[in-house]
Amino acid sequence: MHVAVVALGKIGLPLAVEYAVNGHSVVGADVDARVVDLVAAGRAPWQEEAHLAERLADVVAAGRLRATTDTAAAVAASEAVVVVVPLVVDAHARPDFTAMDAATRAVAAGLRPGTLVVYETTLPVGATRDRLVPLLEAGSGLRAGEDLFVAFSPERVLTGRVFADLRRYPKLVGGVDAASTARAVAFYEQVLRFDPRPDLPRPNGVWDLGAAEAAELAKLAETTYRDVNIALANQFALYAQSLGIDFPAVAEACNSQPYSHLHRAGIAVGGHCIPVYPQLYLAGDPGADVVRTARAANARMPAAAVALLAQELAAAGREPAGARVLVLGAAYRGGVKETAFSGVFPLVAELRARGALALVSDPLYSAAELAALGLEPHDGGGVDAVVVQADHAAYAELSAADVPGAVVLLDGRDVTDPARWAGVRRVVLGRGSTGSRAAAPA
Template sequence: MKICVVALGKIGLPLAVQFATKGHEVIGTDINEKVVDLVNAGVEPFPGEAELDMKLKQVVESGNLRATTDTTAAVAESEAVVVVVPLVVDEQYQPDFGPMEAATRAIARGLKPGTLVCYETTTPLGATRNRYQPLLEEISGLKVGRDFYLCHSPERVFTGRVFADLRKYPKLVGGVDEASAEKAVEFYQAVLDFDPRPDLARPNGVWDLGSAEAAELAKLAETTYRDVNIGLANQFARFAEKLGVDIYQVIEAANSQPFSHIHTPGPAVGGHCIPVYPRFYLWGDPEATIVRAARELNEGQPAYMVGLLDGLLGGLEDKRVVVLGASYRGGGVKETAFSGVFPMVAALREAGAEALVHDPLYADEELTALGLAPYHYGEPVEGAILHTDHAEYRDVSAAQFPGIKAIVDGRNVTKPELWTGVTRKVFGRG
């Protein structure tokens, strides 16, 4: 097949490479000329994706993958189009459909009869049928089901391990009609490989969910579940503090029973997915009180951590406080999308504190560009909040923070013996 992948970001480029490794001719498109040039040179535009560097070089050298900024021309010579354009949201989680609609218009101008168009970007419910389909039909003059095929197939991968996740998880598809679903199943069976999953009720592979809406909802459901579960864990942790109970011991005990899967509490929920997709879900189901309550509780966690430190220090006015970790996720992940560091710093400043931030993955100028004041070990502070579970912080000690009086550990990772003489509070431990 000839396949066009629209948007060569952290998901789109690995997808394009995956398709090319299966022997298909792939054209990747992106509005960023620098990304296009790097891909055509066989150089990954962003580091950190396992196997991407080697695989990209191979498929570019073999001629199976090339890149261009001309989406319309690429679509015109393709049999299948996979769309992975980011749906950017603002601070209130309102999406900007502009980039996606611009890409859809470019696709429509090159669309020819018989082409399959698959949207993989996570989207509010109904967008594939009610927003993208009309644009495609109006501009192309073609009709879905008669002239071309349309489906939603949500990406379900983690950056850093995309190739492994593509093999591990079933590929969910939902067509806007039966013919589109059949084409989508046939397409993904030809471009993906799947690991055996004896734990699943049916074989791992391409799963047709029956409609585009079902496929959209499946992605929103799995991410919203995580947000609600984390919200529940955070609620338990707050209550455990009042009871003088260790919530981590409680969760371990509860999860020893096979029907309990309580997640780990923490100081914030960040990233492109978990804070955002429950809001997408709520647009379609505004009466979902459980979803709304969990989202609001999780959004309040950074301020709650600041409140804990305020209580330990007897106030934060004119105090120097360091937040440990700017990234929303530990494990060496360098990403600040919707990171809790931002509302945490805002809450500290509102309380009158001087808020500083340390993260081993970020240079001073990078933190400054994010609106954060850099901190270095050895500089005096009176308080600290551990926000990110970086491996480095598991062995951090009071000696590295001259004058420190209290620390709030939001991740339950610090070692008590390294904080002698300092008031140490672990979130969820009474």
């Protein structure tokens, strides 16, 4: 097949490569000329995605993948178009369709009769049918269900392991009409390869959900579930901490029963997905109090962590005001060079509000890159306290000797080795010392 992938970001580019690896002719379109030039040369714009560099080089060399800044031309040469343009939220947590609308108009300008357009970007329920289809029709003169076929199929992958996840998880599909659904199902059956999954209620592969709205809700439901579950785990963890109870041990015990699936507590919830998609759900269901409360609870976690740090500093005879605090990890999660909604930003803001000097270090970022993000890079000098914000694997090897002067370590991800922190007040979020009672974080 001839396929166009619109937006060559951390999901779109691996998708384009996967289609090309499976034998199809792919053109990737992006508004960023730098990205297009790198892809056209067979060079990965980033290195954190497993297998991307070598697979991209192979399919470009074989002539199965090319790149362009001309979206309309890419669409005009294709039978199927997959749109992966990010949808963000504004300062008021409302969906901002600026980039998506512009991309949709560019797609419409190149549409030919019979083309399939699939949106993989997570959207509010109803957006495919009610917002994007009218833009496609107005810009192309085609009509959905007659000579234009439109569907929604959410991406269900994590950056760093996109190729593995494409094979591991079923592809959910729903069209704006029966013909569009059938076209989309047939498309994904051709361009993807699936691993066997004996644990699934039916064979792995493409799952027909019937309507675009069902597929849109499926993505919002599975990601919002994670946000709500994490908020509950965080609530339990803070309470357990105040009682001196080890919550991870409690959660492990609870999860030994099949009806409990408590997630891990953590210092922050970051990334493009979990902090954003509940807001997209709320855009369609504003009365969902459980979702709104969970999102707010997770957003408060960095402040709760700093309150706990202040408590531990006070116990060590120090105050936050004037303290040098090293925050480990600018990335929102370990091993991924991405700061979207990273907990580092509210952590630093809260530390500064308490008069502390917040210094940041991350093995994936240079000092110049950290400074460009508005963060103050660690100058290598001694510190009073350390906060682990991201679960980079390297932090398991870190020790008190690496941060001279530190009297408190607040491990917000439970990744450090306690044996390496002798002589330092090591506190793990949610992992209280059984038998002792501490004051609840403010």
